Amino acid sequence: MTDIVVDWLDEIQKARGKYFLDLSKVHDDANMVTKELENEIIKWYNEEVEWVKRLTQMREVQKCGVMKFLLEKLVPSLDDNILYVCQQNVEWRNLLMRQAYEESAKLVNRLGELSNLFTAYSTLFLYISRTGLTDPKQLQGKKMNDLQLHAVMVPFPVQGNINPLMNLAHLLSSRGVFITFVNTECSHNRMSTAAAESSKFKFLVIPDGLPPDHGRFSKLPEYLNALEKLGPILEHHLLCSLTDGTPPITCIISVNFMSCTYEVANKLGVPRVIFWTMCAASSIAQCNAHLLLSSGHIPVKVENLKKADKVITCLPGNLPPLLPSDLFSFYRAADTSDVLLQWALRESEFQNKGDYVLVNTFDGVDAPETVSALSINGCPALAVGPVFLPNFLEGRDLNGVVSLSEQDESCLKWLDAQEPGSVIYVSFGSLAVKSNEQLEELAVGLEKSEQPFLWVLRMDIVGGKPGTLPEGFVERTKDRGLIVKWVSQVKVLSYPSVGGFLTHSGRNSCLESMSMGVPMLGWPYFFDQFLDCRFCKDMWKIGMDLEGVAADESLVVEREEIEKGVRKLMEGREGEELRKRGRELKEAAFKVVGEGGSSFLNLNRLIHDIAQLSKTASLKTA
Structure with missing residues (x-):
């Protein structure tokens, strides 16, 4: 039975991969043609500008007679021609891009159909893997929700954390995982209604324990303290949300600064997955904040921010030496009693308590050995980023889900x-x-x-x-x-x-x-x-x-x-070198999220491993 489902998944995944590559190729081809056209236009433009210069010089030499008459007629004509070329350039570029977007839209629609089919078969595959099912008759009477893994996603309530977790949620949902996305009331009120309604998962809105008129980020220490105490509220609302048709919770995935999820995962008896939204080096530094404290590197004195003799070499992960100015700004304090420094130290303790680690980064930016340094007691630590990119290439711009104002x-x-x-x-x-x-x-x-x-x-x-x-x-x-x-x-x-x-x-x-x-x-x-x-x-x-x-x-x-x-x-020349490097990183990013790429495969591994971890996990509803 499992072999049949695996074959189905392989065929669908190959089809998704083909459309994914076709989609990327359409964009690349459009850009390449546009660039070639631009180069030709620029060459033509420069040639005509040079002719204008020569004719203008001739005008200075020949001030009278037939030459004067010809120049007066010819130069304006060339100027008009240059203007015409520039206008045509814009029109041609727009036409090419429209054609590319139309072709992309067709591919995106087909990709969506395949994704829905893939989701259904993924759900079936995960259920078979988790239960050891051998007889197809055992599936009779089962509803889709009975078969699914159920991940609870808990962001730190700020746009820069909600957006990557929302992107990760969609990637898991497309692989057959039922998603409950937790928002505080304050954050949910800023969420795009259209984006929320188009999502295939459930939103759970909870209070953060503060009055509506509280400044929150303008009163940051009070806000952080309230979020640390959010555990009982989160647990209560999760238990109340498990209505008929909702699969049992099989894991909690929280961003790195939501320590309250540790006690909730423990009480529910499910794995806790920590999702680092920062680069691996910053994550390692924060995860080892107590080591930095005991080594005398924090708190950071302002006068030491750029001192070469204060470099930090005690961190794992084969990191290059760090400067004091590289560390979190919350570490910049007069002494250890600083409220924000103390909060960072408390969070660091719970960042070392979990069952699985994900990092929003990719090969080419952070090396696998650096990412592995975030492992907790030998658990997997996997690079799964950039999590926004697969969604964006499939026509979903989820980074605008929580937005300051209308785009x-x-x-x-x-x-x-x-x-x-x-x-x-x-x-x-x-x-x-x-x-x-x-x-x-x-x-x-x-x-x-x-x-x-x-x-x-x-x-x-x-x-x-x-x-x-x-x-x-x-x-x-x-x-x-x-x-x-x-x-x-x-x-x-x-x-x-x-x-x-x-x-x-x-x-x-x-x-x-x-x-x-x-x-x-x-x-x-x-x-x-x-x-x-x-x-x-x-x-x-x-x-x-x-x-x-x-x-x-x-x-x-x-x-x-x-x-x-x-x-x-x-x-400058340096800027051009950076653009060349940018093209290399773009290619690397597209590769890792595509079919068979490292981030793509790591997400598949996460789902498989959570399915295995959930075999013995049970929801404590009594």
């Missing part, structure tokens, strides 16, 4: 009209805060760089309020710049016209930029962003940074530094 799609048409690789995209994520003084320096720096830009300017960027731009800035830059409130970042980064990303170096942003092959100019704000910024520059070779920001997040970066950084990224 502005008009910017995509604007990007269509820009030259390949010409636009620098500017965004600092959902939490970073800037002063009005810093916004002015940034605006002037962008203006002086003379580069086309797409700038995401949140309405709460200055302490919860909109920022103020220099007088006349929008008018002066309207021909080459666009300012929006919020966008689909992955869609923006996937556009050929985007050639660079000025970023806060958040983990999701880094993974998305790598996967789309876009180099970065790092400007970290807090938490783990300092290490990602430096590793993008020194280890992964797909980024550069602004001078001094790693050592002092409150530093006001001056306009000259911003202009210099943007020009270096967009015009």
Whole structure:
């Protein structure tokens, strides 16, 4: 019986893999044709510009007679021709991209049909594996929900954690796992209704124990304390949610900073899977926070942030030496009594208590031996990222499920009209805060760089309020710049016209930029962003940074530094080398999530292993 199901799964998986590769090829072919066309147009344009220069020089020499008459007629004609070529260039590019998207849409629909079939057979296969079923007659009277594994997904309630866990949930759901996705009331209220309704899994909304008008992130210590105590509330709501038709819970998958799930998994008698949303090096540092404390590396004194003699070499995983400035910003404290440092230390204890470990990274960014250093008592530790990419390639942009505001799609048409690789995209994520003084320096720096830009300017960027731009800035830059409130970042980064990303170096942003092959100019704000910024520059070779920001997040970066950084990224030789490296990382990311890739296979292994672990696990409902 099992062999038959395995054969079914193999056939369906091969078909899914073929369509997945076809989908990628359509996008690549469209980009390649567009690039070739652009090169021809640029060559033609340059030749005509050269002719205009020569004719203009001749005009200076021959000021009268027939030559003057001919030049007056010929030069405007050439100018008109150049304008016509540029307009045709845009029209041809748009036509090619529309044809590519239409073909992709057909493939995505077919892929969806195959995914549904694969889900059904996967569910059957997992049930057979878990129960040792040998007689097909034993399936009679069984409902689909009776056969499924059931994973409870628990994110830390912030956009940067919810989005990757939501992507992981969809990947597991497509493999036949029943999903319950837990949200706090505050987070769920910000979730896109359409996205929630289109999901194939169940949402469980729970209170976080704080009043509605509590500032939460503006009162961070109180908020973190409330989340630590969320265990009993979570357990109660989970038990109440197990209505008829819901499979028994077989595992809890939580992001790394939700220690409350440890006691819940224990009481329910199910495995606890820890999903690290950070890069492996940051994860290892946090997991070994007590080792850093006993070795005297934390708390980090501000004056030691860049000292070469303070490098950290005591961590496992064959990591390169880390600087004090690479560590979490929460470690920057006067002494060990600091509230945020104490919270990080408490969480570290529970990050070493689990049954399985997943990391949102991939081969080519983090080595397998580095990821393996996150293993708990010998349990598997697997790279499964970038978790957003398979969903995005199949037409699902889940990174907008929890969004600060409505996404502005008009910017995509604007990007269509820009030259390949010409636009620098500017965004600092959902939490970073800037002063009005810093916004002015940034605006002037962008203006002086003379580069086309797409700038995401949140309405709460200055302490919860909109920022103020220099007088006349929008008018002066309207021909080459666009300012929006919020966008689909992955869609923006996937556009050929985007050639660079000025970023806060958040983990999701880094993974998305790598996967789309876009180099970065790092400007970290807090938490783990300092290490990602430096590793993008020194280890992964797909980024550069602004001078001094790693050592002092409150530093006001001056306009000259911003202009210099943007020009270096967009015009310089170093920027071109980074784009070349970006193409290599993009290829690696596409490979690992595709049929037979390491992240693809690791997700399959996770489901198999959880099925085995759940053989003896039982839900304690009594």
